[in-house]
Amino acid sequence: MRGTLLLLLLPGALGAxxxxxxxxxxxxxxxxxxxxxxLPFGLMTEVRRSDVRAPMQVQLYNGSAxxxxxxxxxxLKPTGEVLARVHLEGERLSGDGGAYEELLLQxxxxxxxxxxxxxxxxxxPLAERVVLSPAQEARNYEEIQAAVRAxxxxxxxxxxxxxxxxxxxxxxxxAAVPGDEAAFDVVVRYHAGGRAQEAxxxxxxxxxxxxxxxxxEWHAGRGGRGAQEWMTGDLHVHNCRDQAAGGCPDCxxxxxxxxxxxxxxxxxxxxxxxxxxxxxxxxxxxxINSDGEFNAxxxxxxxxxxxxxxxxxxxxxxxxxxxxxxxxxxxDALCFLGGGVLSVxxxxxxxxxxxxxxxxxxxxxxxxxxxxNARDNTAAVNAEGGFSIVNHAASSxxxxxxxxxxxxxxxxxxxxxxxxxxxxxxxxxxxxxLLAGRVLYPYSGSDTHDAAFDWPSNHALVDLPMNDASxxxxxxxGRNYISNGPFLTLELSDGSGRSADMGSINLVxxxxxxxxxxxxxxxxxxxxxxxxxxxxxxxxxxxxxxxLQAFTGVTGSGQLLAxxxxxxxxxxxxxxxxxxxxxxxxxxxxPVFIVPR
Numbered sequence: 065m066r067g068t069l070l071l072l073l074l075p076g077a078l079g080a081x082x083x084x085x086x087x088x089x090x091x092x093x094x095x096x097x098x099x100x101x102x103l104p105f106g107l108m109t110e111v112r113r114s115d116v117r118a119p120m121q122v123q124l125y126n127g128s129a130x131x132x133x134x135x136x137x138x139x140l141k142p143t144g145e146v147l148a149r150v151h152l153e154g155e156r157l158s159g160d161g162g163a164y165e166e167l168l169l170q171x172x173x174x175x176x177x178x179x180x181x182x183x184x185x186x187x188x189p190l191a192e193r194v195v196l197s198p199a200q201e202a203r204n205y206e207e208i209q210a211a212v213r214a215x216x217x218x219x220x221x222x223x224x225x226x227x228x229x230x231x232x233x234x235x236x237x238x239a240a241v242p243g244d245e246a247a248f249d250v251v252v253r254y255h256a257g258g259r260a261q262e263a264x265x266x267x268x269x270x271x272x273x274x275x276x277x278x279x280x281e282w283h284a285g286r287g288g289r290g291a292q293e294w295m296t297g298d299l300h301v302h303n304c305r306d307q308a309a310g311g312c313p314d315c316x317x318x319x320x321x322x323x324x325x326x327x328x329x330x331x332x333x334x335x336x337x338x339x340x341x342x343x344x345x346x347x348x349x350x351x352i353n354s355d356g357e358f359n360a361x362x363x364x365x366x367x368x369x370x371x372x373x374x375x376x377x378x379x380x381x382x383x384x385x386x387x388x389x390x391x392x393x394x395x396d397a398l399c400f401l402g403g404g405v406l407s408v409x410x411x412x413x414x415x416x417x418x419x420x421x422x423x424x425x426x427x428x429x430x431x432x433x434x435x436x437n438a439r440d441n442t443a444a445v446n447a448e449g450g451f452s453i454v455n456h457a458a459s460s461x462x463x464x465x466x467x468x469x470x471x472x473x474x475x476x477x478x479x480x481x482x483x484x485x486x487x488x489x490x491x492x493x494x495x496x497x498l499l500a501g502r503v504l505y506p507y508s509g510s511d512t513h514d515a516a517f518d519w520p521s522n523h524a525l526v527d528l529p530m531n532d533a534s535x536x537x538x539x540x541x542g543r544n545y546i547s548n549g550p551f552l553t554l555e556l557s558d559g560s561g562r563s564a565d566m567g568s569i570n571l572v573x574x575x576x577x578x579x580x581x582x583x584x585x586x587x588x589x590x591x592x593x594x595x596x597x598x599x600x601x602x603x604x605x606x607x608x609x610x611x612l613q614a615f616t617g618v619t620g621s622g623q624l625l626a627x628x629x630x631x632x633x634x635x636x637x638x639x640x641x642x643x644x645x646x647x648x649x650x651x652x653x654x655p656v657f658i659v660p661r
Contacts, residue, residue, distance in 0.1 A: 100132060100157070101125045101165075102250055102265035105184050105323035106225070110270045110518045112339035114236040119330040120515060121227040122250055122265065123323055128159040132256035137226050140249045147235060147248060148228040157254075158221035167211045171320060174204055175394060177461040179320045180513045182486065202397040209427055212308050212319040220309050225324035232337060235269065242273035272518060273592070274339055276551045279621035282588040285555075285563075291528040294551075295535065296521050297342035298335065299412055300380070300455065300482065300509020303328050305347040305361070315351035317423065317430040321513050328375060332368055334516035342535050344378035344414045346509070350423025350430045352379065358419035365532075374535050378414040380455060382422035382430065385409055385466040386437045393463040395431075404431030410462040411441060412482065412509065415450035415536035438469055442477040451479035451540050453507050457493040459485070464493075472502035473569070474635075480505035483652065484520045484546055486512075491652070498655075501605040501635060503569060505542040505654050520548040520650060542567025547651035551590035551621070552642050554600075556656050558583050567654045574632050574660035581630045585612065585638050590621035595645045600626040603655075605635040612638070617645070635659050 106121035126132055134152035141147060171179040172188045173196065182190060196204060235246045250265045275296060286292075304312040304325040311318075312327060326334070328345055335343055345365055352358050358379075365375035385407035399406050404423070408431050413420050420441060423430040436444075442452045457464045464470060471477040481494040483506040497504055510519045525543040527534045538544065543566060545552050556564040559582065564570050585600055597616045603609035613626040630636075637655035644650065 099126075099128050099256070100252060100254055100261070100263040101127055102252055102263050103186070103323070104265060104267060106326070106515050107267050108269065108334060108337070108515045108517065110272050111232055111337040112272045112274055113337050114232045114240045114271055116337050117229045117231050117333065118337040119227060119229050119326065119333050121225050121324055121326070124157065124224045124226060124252060125164055126157040126159045126222050127162050127165050128256070129161045130159050130256065132157050132159070132254050134224065135253045135255065137228065138251045138253075139228055139230060140251055141235065142247055142249070145234070147230055150226055150228050152226070155224065157224060160222040163211075164215070164222055167208065167215070167322075170204060170208050170211070174208065174320070175201060175460050177456070177459045178205070178394065178398075180511075183517070184323075184514070198394055198397050201394050202401060205398060206401065209319050212322060213316075213427060215322065216309050216314070216316065225310055227330070236271055240271055242271055244271045245269070246271070273549065275523070275547070276549060276590040276592050276621070278551050278553075279588055279590050279623065281623040282553065292525050293528055293530070294523050295341040295526045295530055295538075296523050297340055297344070297535070298510050298516075298521060299344050299378075299414060299453065299507050300346050300485065300511045301331060301343045301516075302346060302348070302380075302511070302513045303331060305351050306513060315348070315425045316427045317350045317425045318348065319427060323514065325513060326515065328364055329368055331516055332373060332375065336373060338516055338518060340516070340521065341372070341530065342374040342376065344376040344412070346378045346380045346412060348423070348430070349379050349381045349420050350432075351425050352419060353425050355419050362417070369532065371529065374530055374532055376415050376532055376535065378412060378416060379420050381411045381413050381420045381441055382408050382435060383411050383441050384435045384437045387466050387469040389465045390467040391458075391463065391465050393459065393465065394461045395463075398428075398461075399431035402428030402431055404429065405433065405435050406431075407465065408435070408462070409438070409464045409466065410455040411438065412453045412455050412507075413441065413445045413450060414453070414539070415448070415532065416445055417448045417450075418444070420444065438466070439477060446476060450536065452477075453480040453482050454478060455482050455509070456485040456488070456511070457481055457490045459488070467497075470497055470502065472497065472504040474501070474503045478504060479540065480507045482507050482509050484508040486510055486519050495603065495609055498603055498637060499605060499607070499609060503635065503657055503659075505544065505567065506546060506652055507539070507544065508546045518548065520546050523547055523551075542654040545651060545653045547642075549649045550592070550594070550596065550642050550651045551588070552640060552651035552653055553588050554638065554640050554653050554656065555586045555588070556583050556638060557586060564656050566656060569657045569659060571659050571661055577630050577632050577660065579632075583628055583630055585626040585628060587624040587626070587640050588622075589618070589624065589642065591619055591642070591644075591649070592621075593619065594647060594649055595619050596642050596649065597645060598624060599641045601639050601641070602628055603637045603639075604631055607634060630658060632660055
């Protein structure tokens with residue numbers, strides 16, 4: 065039905081030129097279009113380690129009407145100490161009189177779910193962005209497409225991405241402690257109009273505290289379970305394969321991504337600086353157009369693995385929506401413009417060994433066939449020993465609208481839901497699926513298309529030694545909590561010495577469950593010096609999720625206990641959330657499931 069409405073509405077609007085102009089969303093001053101500008105795309109803003117080097121980059125843009133020649137980029141501490149230097153050898157940078165800057169402004173007007181411009185906004189603060197109608201969004205996207213095509217055809221002569229490495233130890237100093245701030249200047253020297261000139265951009269970097277470790281109470285009950293360790297990672301990471309210009313190679317279908325990105329090798333170094341141990345390479349399926357390209361990506365992830373860091377082979381798969389649709393999203397209009405499949409979703413496929421099709425890499429071809437539905441895609445992923453998750457389930461673009469078809473582990477299809485996409489929560493969508501009788505784990509992804517940044521990450525309990533297989537196994541088993549700092553997990557136990565770990569799916573004959581059988585929900589936490597609230601939830605499929613117990617004003621680390629009785633009908637689950645009373649700190653556990661048979 066949604067596709068039919070688009071067919072009725074869009075052709076007339078586009079053909080007759082009836083789409084209204086974009087609402088005013090620009091700043092009071094139009095783009096300057098004057099001289100060399102140092103654009104901050106590709107600069108990290110937080111790290112957790114100061115003993116490593118972190119690759120970063122800036123984009124140099126000539127917005128004047130005249131060409132200039134680049135001489136050198138230097139990264140300097142406020143004291144003048146040189147952290148990095150890149151010789152640019154007089155490279156010529158053409159001027160465009162502000163055209164590229166106008167394109168960046170159009171990207172900031174667009175829905176940030178499309179443009180990925182949640183950060184590094186130059187003109188319109190995100191909170192002040194005027195929301196476009198679907199028709200206005202479609203027109204803006206068409207204009208962006210045309211401008212990016214012209215940029216690519218010309219070879220983008222007015223911009224240059226310059227990579228450099230920052231020694232974080234030299235930047236922060238030997239006595240650095242969490243909470244420290246450090247600044248550096250990016251100084252670019254160039255010649256224009258016969259004169260030597262320079263442009264300066266000053267950037268700040270924060271040193272975050274390490275992720276908090278498990279409390280002693282959690283360790284006390286782990287005897288005989290083998291060598292395991294909590295390993296932190298990201299399940300939604302894009303790299304330079306997802307760039308319309310300046311990619312490795314280019315993917316014109318990703319026309320909104322023109323500000324530069326990083327190789328997986330660079331991202332690995334950035335994530336190490338953030339205290340992260342693994343990530344899944346999540347290039348869009350429409351940017352991988354052959355088995356050879358996919359196999360090259362797999363070989364790259366294998367080559368970058370080492371004993372202390374793992375890269376999983378993955379893909380963000382564009383899939384065909386099937387069955388009844390709940391709601392709609394702006395991707396339908398974009399797909400209509402390209403003449404492809406009208407109703408699509410995005411799915412994270414992780415730990416895979418073969419290419420997953422979905423769209424192609426040409427302009428407006430991101431929804432083109434071949435494209436499979438969720439059932440076929442998840443079957444292929446599961447057969448390879450991987451797992452699939454719903455990405456940004458209820459976003460304004462690329463949402464998962466075939467809600468009734470979102471089957472989970474109970475049918476050996478989807479494995480989970482991305483309940484945190486960067487800092488956007490889809491917890492309610494996930495719990496809605498649990499209430500419908502689905503068995504799905506919660507996961508998290510930053511969805512970065514630029515530099516790595518801090519977000520509520522996945523913390524998986526991995527059997528050592530850490531490698532692709534052990535990380536994948538931990539995530540498939542639901543031994544994972546999501547947090548941007550605090551530690552949080554749970555365990556069920558009864559009075560007979562039996563226990564069930566977080567993520568376990570416990571199949572229990574209903575006839576063997578005594579009426580009102582008591583169980584304990586053991587919550588293990590570490591909030592550090594923060595003051596937090598901890599909520600224990602009990603849910604029942606085809607019923608409701610209720611707050612079993614709330615612990616308020618909790619600080620430090622330890623163990624909490626909530627009591628309940630086992631439900632004998634329907635799938636039940638227990639899960640825990642943590643929220644700081646004064647900061648952005650939060651955490652979510654995977655559930656423990658009880659499935660009566």
